[in-house]
Amino acid sequence: MLQLLCCRASITAPVRSLPLYPRCNNTADLWKLSRSSQQPGNAVSRLWSLTQRAVRQSTVRTPKPPGVALKFILGPAVLTVSARLFCHVAHCEADVNNNIPVEAVAKNPVPEFKWHILWEFVKPQLFALIGAVVVINISISACFVPVSVVLAINHLLLRAGPADERLHHPALEGGGESGSRHEEDPFRILTEVHNRSVLEQKNAWTGQDAVIYIFNFLIPFSFVAYLQGLRSVTQTVGCFVSLYIISPKLTGLTVVVLPCLVGAGALIGSFLRKLSRLSQEQVAKATGVADEALGNVRTVKAFAMEERELQLYAYEVDKSCEINENLGTGIAVFQGMSNIALNCIVLGTIFAGGTLISRSEMSPGDLMSFLVASQTVQRSLASISILFGQMVRGLSSGARVFEYLALKPTIPLSGGGRIPYNSLTGRVDFTDISFSYPTRPGHQILKKFNLTLPPSKTVAIVGESGGGKSTVASLLERFYDPTSGVIMLDGLDIRTLDLAWFRGQVIGFINQEPVLFGSSVMENIRFGKPEATDAEVINAAKQANAHRFITGFPDGYNTVVGERGVTLSGGQKQRIAIARALIKNPSILVLDEATSALDAESERVVQEALDRATKGRTVLIIAHRLSTIQGADLICVMSDGRIVEAGTHLELLSKGGLYSDLIRRQRAEGKK
Numbered sequence: 001m002l003q004l005l006c007c008r009a010s011i012t013a014p015v016r017s018l019p020l021y022p023r024c025n026n027t028a029d030l031w032k033l034s035r036s037s038q039q040p041g042n043a044v045s046r047l048w049s050l051t052q053r054a055v056r057q058s059t060v061r062t063p064k065p066p067g068v069a070l071k072f073i074l075g076p077a078v079l080t081v082s083a084r085l086f087c088h089v090a091h092c093e094a095d096v097n098n099n100i101p102v103e104a105v106a107k108n109p110v111p112e113f114k115w116h117i118l119w120e121f122v123k124p125q126l127f128a129l130i131g132a133v134v135v136i137n138i139s140i141s142a143c144f145v146p147v148s149v150v151l152a153i154n155h156l157l158l159r160a161g162p163a164d165e166r167l168h169h170p171a172l173e174g175g176g177e178s179g180s181r182h183e184e185d186p187f188r189i190l191t192e193v194h195n196r197s198v199l200e201q202k203n204a205w206t207g208q209d210a211v212i213y214i215f216n217f218l219i220p221f222s223f224v225a226y227l228q229g230l231r232s233v234t235q236t237v238g239c240f241v242s243l244y245i246i247s248p249k250l251t252g253l254t255v256v257v258l259p260c261l262v263g264a265g266a267l268i269g270s271f272l273r274k275l276s277r278l279s280q281e282q283v284a285k286a287t288g289v290a291d292e293a294l295g296n297v298r299t300v301k302a303f304a305m306e307e308r309e310l311q312l313y314a315y316e317v318d319k320s321c322e323i324n325e326n327l328g329t330g331i332a333v334f335q336g337m338s339n340i341a342l343n344c345i346v347l348g349t350i351f352a353g354g355t356l357i358s359r360s361e362m363s364p365g366d367l368m369s370f371l372v373a374s375q376t377v378q379r380s381l382a383s384i385s386i387l388f389g390q391m392v393r394g395l396s397s398g399a400r401v402f403e404y405l406a407l408k409p410t411i412p413l414s415g416g417g418r419i420p421y422n423s424l425t426g427r428v429d430f431t432d433i434s435f436s437y438p439t440r441p442g443h444q445i446l447k448k449f450n451l452t453l454p455p456s457k458t459v460a461i462v463g464e465s466g467g468g469k470s471t472v473a474s475l476l477e478r479f480y481d482p483t484s485g486v487i488m489l490d491g492l493d494i495r496t497l498d499l500a501w502f503r504g505q506v507i508g509f510i511n512q513e514p515v516l517f518g519s520s521v522m523e524n525i526r527f528g529k530p531e532a533t534d535a536e537v538i539n540a541a542k543q544a545n546a547h548r549f550i551t552g553f554p555d556g557y558n559t560v561v562g563e564r565g566v567t568l569s570g571g572q573k574q575r576i577a578i579a580r581a582l583i584k585n586p587s588i589l590v591l592d593e594a595t596s597a598l599d600a601e602s603e604r605v606v607q608e609a610l611d612r613a614t615k616g617r618t619v620l621i622i623a624h625r626l627s628t629i630q631g632a633d634l635i636c637v638m639s640d641g642r643i644v645e646a647g648t649h650l651e652l653l654s655k656g657g658l659y660s661d662l663i664r665r666q667r668a669e670g671k672k
């Protein structure tokens with residue numbers, strides 16, 4: 001029996017999702033492991049030693065109470081009962097959430113599987129589904145096999161009539177098989193219909209489309225699963241009818257046992273669903289750690305934090321491993337126990353049937369056919385129990401998908417008015433703006449902030465770090481909406497304008513750390529205007545002082561810049577970012593410390609490009625280095641979320657206020 005359980009566990013445990021890490025019980029173990037992973041060695045012997053170690057640790061991990069089998073058999077049952085009784089599994093909740101207190105976890109509502117949303121997806125496929133159900137019902141013919149067996153065996157045993165004819169009748173021999181061959185057809189049709197619908201999808205995807213795509217991709221599998229489930233249920237019901245016809249007494253005995261099994265299954269199922277949800281959350285957490293470390297690999301290396309990141313990842317993976325092991329064990333125990341129970345039913349049937357035969361209440365043929373029918377029931381129930389395991393995972397995944405689907409963007413991406421290009425002047429007014437970030441509602445960053453960007457003029461904002469300069473740029477880009485007050489473009493509230501048009505055609509944004517994509521220079525610049533011709537791309541690159549260095553590369557504009565533009569210098573990246581912003585010919589340019597990360601030579605070249613780019617546009621510059629904004633038409637000094645001084649460079653210097661203070665300080669720092 002244990003062999004059976006172990007075998008089941010190895011099949012059902014979600015091993016594929018787990019990295020090849022042996023279990024590590026403490027940090028020292030993890031450290032040793034991560035060090036050993038750096039040693040060159042034979043992969044096979046390492047695999048063997050890891051496996052051995054994993055096996056050793058799984059058996060020697062902690063001093064086990066007598067009877068390891070208890071963990072496998074009674075453990076989940078006891079946990080289920082206690083979970084049911086006390087409404088939660090305290091030790092699991094606290095541990096798997098990175099030691100967040102249970103109360104904090106309890107505040108996060110558990111995502112629920114929404115059947116009505118599933119229905120929205122199923123509705124368009126309803127006719128195909130009904131067709132499939134009808135064909136599946138043909139399989140009910142399998143339920144009449146046992147009745148035929150009664151006749152055949154009774155004839156055979158009693159030598160009454162031409163039994164051979166019936167035994168070799170094609171309907172009797174091949175009925176089950178041909179039925180099952182027909183059953184495959186609807187699944188294939190459904191899959192093909194689905195595949196075609198996926199292939200015919202248009203290329204324009206929103207984030208929500210992407211989720212629907214993923215979900216649609218899963219649907220055929222779900223259909224197959226549900227249809228298989230339906231077939232199993234139909235066969236179970238049909239065979240029960242056959243069983244009743246053959247022997248009501250024996251059937252009654254079976255019916256008494258079954259509700260107990262179903263009840264136990266439901267209890268274990270609820271426990272497994274919880275484990276499955278925790279497992280998915282933990283896998284997401286581990287992936288997040290790896291993602292962050294790989295995304296910031298240079299910073300990790302610069303601080304020599306590889307070991308720590310490795311340990312952190314191994315820790316999260318280990319937790320995931322533990323939860324998945326428990327889940328796998330739970331599913332294995334569930335399937336193993338249901339199989340054992342079903343086999344016991346067969347044994348019981350033979351015993352009870354034998355008794356009935358001895359009392360002449362049943363013929364041997366009846367018993368044989370009863371066994372055949374109960375075997376069909378057994379097979380169907382076994383397949384239901386496997387499907388149940390899949391359902392457990394499917395439901396918790398579905399709940400998460402629906403949770404994401406329910407999210408609505410707080411700022412709608414499209415809809416609203418547009419200003420014709422010819423009449424757009426590019427005047428921007430910030431009127432009485434107050435703002436706090438949603439994550440810190442109590443901390444007001446802007447307080448009754450007022451500023452006008454006149455058309456085709458350059459306005460610079462300077463001030464102390466943390467004063468709210470970048471926040472002003474973020475509000476203009478509509479990354480956030482102000483808590484109160486209004487931002488207007490040509491006298492129109494920007495909240496009433498089409499955001500895609502506003503961001504895509506009106507505003508060009510260049511910040512301190514330009515983010516490039518891992519494609520060619522050409523594609524990176526074209527990102528600003530996807531329909532741009534090659535000539536437009538080259539023109540934008542020339543305006544941005546980038547053409548010369550790009551054509552200096554062996555592959556020119558086809559040079560692949562590497563992930564996040566890692567193969568380019570800071571100045572080169574910045575000039576490509578400027579070209580990307582210029583290609584859409586924006587009326588308004590926002591430069592958020594665009595040159596502050598560059599050395600003096602790169603800054604000079606980039607500044608040249610910016611000086612050229614800003615001509616004839618409304619420009620908002622946010623700068624630390626005051627030398628870069630002295631030519632601005634208006635310089636505003638920000639302090640404590642407000643503008644406290646405004647004027648040209650010379651006007652502000654003559655005032656002798658905060659601006660001249662900042663200039664003095666920067667000069668002093670420059671001399672040091």
Ligand SMILES: Nc1ncnc2c1ncn2[C@@H]1O[C@H](COP(=O)(O)OP(=O)(O)OP(=O)(O)O)[C@@H](O)[C@H]1O
Nearest residue numbers: 437438439440445464465466467468469470471472
């Ligand atoms: N996403 C955010 N969530 C919460 N607070 C934020 C967020 N971004 C910035 N802040 C806070 O808002 C304040 C203003 O930040 P902002 O980046 O606008 O300042 P800044 O003047 O541009 O600073 P610096 O010159 O150093 O770039 C800071 O106190 C900062 O901590």
